[in-house]
Amino acid sequence: MRVIAVEEHFTTGELLEADGIGGPGYPSERLLDLGERRLKDMDAGGVDLQVISLAAPGGQQLEVKRAVPLVRRANEMLAEAVFCHPDRFAGLAALPTPDPEAACAELERAVRELGFRGAVVNGHTRGRFLDAPEFRPLLELAAHLRVPIYLHPTPPPDVVRRAYYSGISPEVDGALATSAWGWHVETGLHALRLVLSGIFERLPDLRVVVGHLGEALPFMLRRVDARLSPEVMGLKRQPSWYLRHNLWLSISGFFFEAPFRTAMEEFGAEKILFSVDYPFASSAEGCRFLEGLGFGPQEYAKIAHQNAGELFGL
Structure with a gap:
């Protein structure tokens, strides 16, 4: 059965330098690759198409x-890769949200001219949420x-990091602020703010x-x-109504059955998307997790x- 993974990442050398990320243990080489190495990993893991x-x-x-x-050039690089591998790759547009007007122009260009299927926004924009x-x-x-x-x-933001996620040890502080806790609950808050501000209404x-199976929501x-x-x-309805109506959840590295079952109970199979979080997680592990959940063919599909x-028009 076909498998589409919807949260799979890349970057450019320019953005690695500009954002100041990388270093030992960071998968820079795999993020920079939009060709054979990525395709081999997909084939080995059982992923047919990545939404990148x-x-x-x-x-x-x-x-x-x-x-x-930098964002425009990144989108053009991704568009070229999608053009070369249209049956294996699809793209989401990066947006230069520090300039909201330019972000609108780039979204329209990316969808209408580059053929992208949506957009990605990586959290807050210098401390500002999308509401x-x-x-x-x-x-x-x-x-x-x-x-x-x-x-x-x-x-x-630095002020949040210092107040909430400092004082234990550099290694613990960094993980607590990001992948162990902090950025998950912040993203859940970000989505909840969209509800409470009335945007979905x-x-x-x-x-x-x-x-990450709904970022604790x-x-x-x-x-x-x-x-x-x-x-x-x-507003007219409960928060859960807007979230169930306007929100989709992807798995993205949360290969854990208990939170998956909670997401299924609260949102239903129609709102859950498979994803790996490549290259920060394993395609093979993700596919094994999905296959091991014991679904019938309808829910699995x-x-x-x-x-x-x-959702993405694929």
């Missing part, structure tokens, strides 16, 4: 004068184009994807409903490829 997006922090933390040209008024035209455009925005984690066609969903009633929010095909 720019790895965090992407362009979200850069100054405007650097974000716009900020300056990003309203970008969200309106995504809804109008009927393409999803993939909301991916990124390290927290005003833009019912806006579609958002979050990874499935676990917290009923508590959120209990504490944030429609009357408190000034939805998660493995049908949901992604419908």
Whole structure:
């Protein structure tokens, strides 16, 4: 059965340097590869198609004068790879959100000219979330184009890092702020802010994807409903309604059965997408996890490829 993985990453040499990431243990070479090495890993792991997006922090933390040209060139590099391997790769547009107007222009160019299937936003933009008024035209455009925005984690702002994630040890502090805890709950908060600001009520066609089996939202969903009633929010429905209607969840390295079952219970098989989080996780491990869940062919097909095909127009 066909397998589509929807949160698979790449980067460029320019962005590695500009974002100041890399070093021992960081998979720079695999992120930079958009050719044979990536295809061999997909074949070995059992992935038929990758939906590829720019790895965090992407362009979200850069100054405007650097974000716009670096992001445009990254999108063109990805578009070339998709052109060369149209049956194996699809692209999500990186956006230079430090300049909201340029981000709109780049989303439209990427979808209409480069053939991308949506966009990725790597977390906050220099401390600002997408519910900020300056990003309203970008969200309106995504809804109008009927393409999803993939909301991916990124390290927290320095002031948050110092207040919440410092003082234990450099190794522990760094993991706690990012992949062990911090950036997951921040991304869940980011999605929840879109609900509470009324954006999904005003833009019912806006579609958002979050990874890591929902960034803790499935676990917290009923508590959120209990504490944030429609009357408190000034909206028509409970928070869970908007999240279930406008949000999709991908697996992306969360190869753990208990959180998967919670996500299934709260969102249903129709809203779960397979993903690996390549190259930060193993394609083979991800496919084994999916196969080991014991689904019948109908549910397996939805998660493995049908949901992604419908959402991204693949």
